[in-house]
Amino acid sequence: MADDRKSGDRKGGHVETIMEDIGSDSPTVPRYIEYDEPPLKLSELLRYSGLPADRALAIASGKLTEPEIIAKVNKVVLISRGTLVCKTGYMVSPLGWDAEGFPVLPLEQHSETLKKNLKGCSRAVLFAATIGAGFDRLIRRYERTEMDTALFLQGYGAERAESLANTFNNEVKEAAELLGYKAHPRFSPGFGDLQLAVQKEFLGLLDAGRRMGITLSESCLMAPSKSVTAIIGLERK
Amino acid sequence: MDIRDFMKENFVILDGGMGTLLQEAGLKPGELPERWNVTHPETVTAIHKAYFDAGSNVVLSNTFGANGLKYDDAELEQIISAALANAKKAREESDKGGNNSNIEGYATQGFGDEHSSRARTKFVALDIGPLGKLLKPYGDYEFEDAVAMYAKTVRFGAAAGADLIFIETMNDSYDTKAALLAAKENSDLPIFVSNAYGSDGKLMTGASPAAMVAMLEGMHADAIGANCSLGPDQLTGVVEEYLAYASVPVLLKPNAGLPRTEAGRTVYDVFPPDFSASVARLMEKGVRIAGGCCGTTPAYIRALREKADKLKPVPVVRKELSLVSSYTHVVEFGQTPVLIGERINPTGKKRFKQALRENDIDFILGEGLKQQDAGAHVLDVNVGLPEIDEPEMLEKVVKELQSVSDLPLQLDTTDVAAMEAGLRAYNGKAMVNSVNGKEEVMEVIFPLVAKYGGLVVALTLDEDGIPDSAEKRVAIAGKIIRYAGKYGIEKKDLIFDPLAMAISADSKSALAALKAVHEIRHGLHANTSLGVSNVSFGLPERDIITSTFFAMCLEEGLSAAIMNPFSREMMNVYYAYRALHNLDENCMDFIGYAQTLPAKIAETAGGVRIVKEGNERSRGYEPMRTVQEYGLKNAIIRGLKDKTGRITKEMLREYLPLEIIQTEVIPALNVVGERYEQKKVYLPQLLMAADAAKAAFEEIKAAMSKGGATAGGAPDTETSDADNKKSSGSEGQNSSVPVRCPIVIATVRGDIHDIGKNIVKLILENYGFKVVDLGKDVPEQAIVDEVVRLHAPLVGLSALMTTTVPSMEAAIKLLREKAPWAKVCVGGAVLTQEYADSIGADKYVRDAMDTVRYAEEIDAALK
The missing domain is CATH 3.20.20.330 (Homocysteine-binding-like domain)
Known part of the structure; x- marks a missing residue:
């Protein structure tokens, strides 16, 4: 899409653009990337659909044969065709520390767990990823008529959103490495003591309502439901 | 200016x-x-x-x-x-x-x-941007609340002297409708509306x-x-x-x-x-x-x-396009024939009436989705029954249907209040069924169309009834066009139904309808629609007559038919006509359709999916021996939904419904339930089996609402309206499953994710409980009201987030006060035994089977 100008580049799809933003000494204006669908991780899909991790792995690797389950997976992949979009939006901000040792971000928070996660960082990437509103409609349709299909759709959607977040995260990692930073594991609102309430400001910073169609309910849940927000801390090596 | x-x-x-x-x-x-x-x-x-x-x-x-x-x-x-x-x-x-x-x-x-x-x-414009709330059912904001919120801005802006209203950057069609409606209802100012499109050329x-x-x-x-x-x-x-x-x-x-x-x-x-x-x-x-x-x-x-x-403005050209729309796309009339599915209609359908009385919206949605899969382009929606509140029901069904299907809807009611409720709630431009040449009807319907938009079905009858001759029907069409003009409704937004009457009563009636179709299309240059199946009323093998008449009408220029998309004959005509009329490039649609035809045409009625069926589609009809080979019980255990439905149908020819339930369905569910509890199978398999069992119950219900609880009730004779003369003995009675106590379930206020609760509902129903599902984000009072109304002995509450557990606690407190007899079980991602105890629940249920077991305890104690 739009910001996909560097897609012909040898370094990942958008690594150079992300590097440009990491290099900025002031908070950057949000940028939006539309990705192709990342490859499917079957074991994750099965895990998100309610199978224990070991079973999911066994089925995905072919050690355990479950033709009915595989048929269901094929079905949800088929019926999802054309409904998935893979959008991410992000901004990069310099990261300072206040007198009490909490990280200072464009996002107001006072979280011990985030503090721990970002220890040593001087930059943070704030991003949101979503697979779009069409997928929720599809889930709803099947919830009303075929609950088992709906369950697998939920699992598939969760896997898609996570895989999309991973795809973006990997590009951030690559960009960070090239600039001499180490990327910390990503951290989402709702983890630890980072309250979901920060979502409002988080999504506002990314203009995610207008540009990505992500809105919040009264209880700070995102719609589309298969969306991810997270912070990636960058530490100077 | x-x-x-x-x-x-x-x-x-x-x-x-x-x-x-x-x-x-x-x-x-x-x-x-x-x-x-x-x-x-x-x-x-x-x-x-x-x-x-x-x-x-x-x-x-x-x-x-x-x-x-x-x-x-x-x-x-x-x-x-x-x-x-x-x-x-x-x-x-x-x-x-x-x-x-x-x-x-x-x-x-x-x-x-x-x-x-x-x-x-x-000029100075009052600028209005989106509220930033996603409307129900995907978000938690009510459409009418959005209208009210925009209305405030409009009223203040109009009072402050804006020259026009500029609604902009809207990325959702329903939200756009809310803002435009508010602007229209609260000012007379000119209104500009601008939407924000993504790189895919669509709204979000x-x-x-x-x-x-x-x-x-x-x-x-x-x-x-x-x-x-x-x-x-x-x-x-x-x-x-x-x-x-x-x-x-x-x-x-x-x-x-x-x-x-x-x-x-x-x-x-x-x-x-x-x-x-x-x-x-x-x-x-x-x-x-x-x-x-x-x-x-x-x-x-x-x-x-x-x-x-330096430029000269290009004149704005009026387009003679007859369009209806859903929240995604338009359907255009006058080019290729449009199929309007007629199955969402209680006339002559006992199972449908039962669903309406029991507020069984899922059944109605299923009828809509099956028609969509079968190839319908528009869904007619008729939910009128004397004993139900039609405005409320139509609004509800419209909202539910448009949340699962992207087909435009045709609102079919004679109740003006219901029509307005439906049009207001509709996310797009609907078809309005119908007006006729009677002024008293036009006077009430046209103002609604002028306000909410719509493509109006106009029947060519008036105060004197249905004229015999085509000429008189065309004359009524002319009168309707003139009358609509007074309300600013153009001819392109009218579609005429010149009324097909039974040839068994009057052998010239088909010819009159054909001539009227021709005259309206080629003389008045207007679109036409017909309920084609009426023509064969009273005759045997009606599909033969109906589909041949359909082909003749298309040749005369018919734009649309209200029809049964499960009729193989009708779909044959549709695809063949398009191929023969150069409306199907390289005959690709016809070839695609032909591939979906089973080797033996065995089932066309009663909801068999004709296209887009899953991976079992091509197997088509399976003979009786499959029952012995696989057995119903085994099909359910393995979660083979389509197969379960087919085997049940076969068995209903020889066995009593209760017998099938007792010897096959319940034992299968028990096997899966126990394996689940022993962690031999997991949630996906439990649900697959439950869904398969649901298919069996659905077949059994359909058979029972038609033929009573006897073996040999022909399950698939219901093909069209008005010919169902069987007694209403078993109507309204859902006795296919041993009936157990009612249970009210809900996801509590503030929580909008409800898959867990939906799973519990499905499993409980399979075990014979009458589940009343209040949905998600349900206020405490609504839960209590329903429990009191039903005197329900058990309530199931679900919460996903720690932030909404207080709503759960509040609901329990109110229940203790107003419905002290009711037991409350709670579940959901964040709950634990301790948590459940601390908010005063009777029982913490860790999953769906656990809920079933608790419900069984409660039910047994009642007896």
């Missing part, structure tokens, strides 16, 4: 961006820009004036986010009236001339535009530009188009689609390309010369109203004004 008159002869140049200019003037991130109308009026006025000086005819007030969600009423009124005062002051100053703009960089610099801008006609929630044109023109917006999101070149496709469909002026307000950060400042990558050249190219193609959105400044508008002054 009214801008509607001004824009007849002239281009309308809008303004450019506001937000970035305010930021450069010192607006802090996170600070609400609308407050600057009050705190920094001179800055806001100077920006407006810079736009007027640069050549804008219209500036938008600084009220994009001025709504009741962000401000209380007093502040909202203050902000809006200050905003419009600022815009009007800018107009006055610009009219006077003189350059006192003190905003750096926006002062007009020669070009003589200061002189010409003095004489220019100028899926609407195509054509779908927005259909809905917005139906509701009489004065100008429509696109803004924001992208630069002018990327919006070309969207704009061209608007120009192809719209009969009102099209507007365009793109961004200055894409943003990036440069030395801490936001910059855009398209500059005034290229921007204005791109927009001007689209003005040459027909855009009549243009400006800029994010990243554009007075310099962009000045460049655009210079280009526009």
Whole structure:
């Protein structure tokens, strides 16, 4: 899409653009990337659909044969065709520390767990990823008529959103490495003591309502439901 | 001057961006820009004036986010009236001339535009942006709440003297409808509506530009188009689609390309010369109203004004397109035949009546989705029964259907209140079924269509009944066209039904209908629709007559048929006609259809999916021996839904329904339930089996509501309306499953994710419990009311988040007070035994089977 100008580049799809933003000494204006669908991780899909991790792995690797389950997976992949979009939006901000040792971000928070996660960082990437509103409609349709299909759709959607977040995260990692930073594991609102309430400001910073169609309910849940927000801390090596 | 008159002869140049200019003037991130109308009026006025000086005819007030969600009423009124005062002051100053703009960089610099801008006609618009809430069912905000919220902004803006209302950057069609409805209901001002499209050329929630044109023109917006999101070149496709469909002026307000950060400042990558050249190219193609959105400044508008002054406006052409729309797409009448599925209708269908009485919306949705899969383009929706509240039911079914299906709907009711409720709730431009030549009917229906939009089915009958001759029917059509004109409803928004009558009663009736179709199409140049199946009423093998008549009608120019999409014969005619009439390129659709035909045509009625069936489709009909080979029990255990349905149907020819339930279905469910509890199978398999069992129950219910609880009830004779003469002995009684106690379930207030609760519902139903599902985000009082109404012995509450557990606690407290007899079990991701104890629940249930076991305990204790 739009910001996909560097897609012909040898370094990942958008690594150079992300590097440009990491290099900025002031908070950057949000940028939006539309990705192709990342490859499917079957074991994750099965895990998100309610199978224990070991079973999911066994089925995905072919050690355990479950033709009915595989048929269901094929079905949800088929019926999802054309409904998935893979959008991410992000901004990069310099990261300072206040007198009490909490990280200072464009996002107001006072979280011990985030503090721990970002220890040593001087930059943070704030991003949101979503697979779009069409997928929720599809889930709803099947919830009303075929609950088992709906369950697998939920699992598939969760896997898609996570895989999309991973795809973006990997590009951030690559960009960070090239600039001499180490990327910390990503951290989402709702983890630890980072309250979901920060979502409002988080999504506002990314203009995610207008540009990505992500809105919040009264209880700070995102719609589309298969969306991810997270912070990636960058530490100077 | 009214801008509607001004824009007849002239281009309308809008303004450019506001937000970035305010930021450069010192607006802090996170600070609400609308407050600057009050705190920094001179800055806001100077920006407006810079736009007027640069050549804008219209500036938008600084009220994009001025709504009741962000401000209380007093502040909202203050902000809006200050905003419009600022815009009007800018107009006055610009009219006077003189350059006192003190905003750096926006002062007009020669070009003589200061002189010409003095004489220019100028308007101030009340700007309305989206509320930023996603409407139900995907979000948690009510459509009518959104209408009420927009209404406040509209009323304050109209009182403050806006010349027009500019609704912009809307990325959801339903939200757009809410804003437009509020604008229409609370002012008489001209209304412009602009949507924000993604790079895929659709709104965030899926609407195509054509779908927005259909809905917005139906509701009489004065100008429509696109803004924001992208630069002018990327919006070309969207704009061209608007120009192809719209009969009102099209507007365009793109961004200055894409943003990036440069030395801490936001910059855009398209500059005034290229921007204005791109927009001007689209003005040459027909855009009549243009400006800029994010990243554009007075310099962009000045460049655009210079280009526009050298162009001649392209006349706005009225399009003779008969369109209906859903939240995603349009269906056009008059090109290729349109199939309107008739199955959502209780007439002659006991199972459907039962579903309506029991508020079994899922069954109704299933009927809709099956028709969609079978190839229907539009769904007729008739939910009228004497004993139900039809307005409430129609509104509910419309909302539910449009949340699962993207087909346009045809609202079919004689109840005017129901029609209005349905049209209001509909997300798009609906078909309205119907009016006729009686003035008393037209007088009540046409005003609704004028307000909400719609394509109206007009029956060619009047106070004297249905005329025998085609000529008289055509004459009634003419009268209806004239009458509709009084309400501003054009011929293209009427579709005539010249009424097919039974040839068994009058052998000339088919000929009369055919002639009327021909005359209306070729003489009046209007569209036609027929309920074709009436023609064969009273005859055997009705599909043969009906489908042949359908083919004859199509040849005479019939635009649409209200029909049964499960009828193989009808679908044969449809696909063959399109192939033969060069409406199916390379016969691809026909070839695709032919591949879905089973080797032996065994089942056409009763809801078999004809196309898009899963991977078992091609196997088609399976003979009886499969029952012995696999067995119903085994099919359920393995979660083979389609197979389960087929085997059940077969077994119903020889076995009693209760026998099937006792010897096959319940034992299968028990096996799966136990394996689940022993962790031999997991949630997916449990649900697959439950869904398969549901298919068996559905077959059994269908058979029982037709033939009573006896073996041999033919399960698939129900093919069309009005011919069901069997006794109503078992009607309304759901005795297919051993009936157990009622259970009320709900996801508590604040929680909007409800998959866990839905799983519990499905499993409980399979075990024979009568489950009343109140949905998600349910207020405490609503839970209590239902428990009291049913005197339900058990309530199941679900919560996903720690933040909503307090709502659960509140619900339990209220239940203890008002329904002390009811036991409460709780479950959901965040709950634990301790947590459940601390909020006073009777039982913590860890999963669906656990809930079943507890429910069984409660049920047993009652007996």
